[in-house]
Amino acid sequence: MSASDIQHADADGDSDSTGWDAVRELPPSAKLVAKVLEYNDTLTQSQLADETLLPPRTVRYALNRLEEVGVVDSRFSFADARKRIYTLRIE
Template identity: 75%
Template sequence: MSTTEAVSAEAQPKSDWEAVRDLPPSAKLVAKVLEYNDQLTQSQLAEETLLPGRTVRYALNRLEEVGVVDARFSFTDARKRVYTLQIE
């Protein structure tokens, strides 16, 4: 195994949920809500989680950093982004 393979193997978590485990509670809640809903906008997530929009935005940023959330532009409103969970 080369050095780069060893480094990338260490960087990869055992599962995607393990990557979420070390995140703040708000990020865990957003991930769970996304698990039960196919795709939601930030405002829909705020409504579902009862969290302030700013907290939802922070949680989504943290989830994107660990690579478990995908964001795409909404087809119905290009000003909004639709978020989906990438954990199987």
């Protein structure tokens, strides 16, 4: 889905415009992480770094920004409590 598809979906009321509008104001790295989470239900920070080809530090910054605007949830992994799993809250 491209940015123009998201804009059309927002105009039609098919998606949560508040969430995507908040993401649009964020840096490109945060937008990329949000899109990867949109296509994958849950990922860890290291999985996001692998999928986006971004450095771990950049992914961590992007996740913090996404959490600040309330579009990403995180929880501890049941498989490895040292890791957190991230999920996009925008439908």
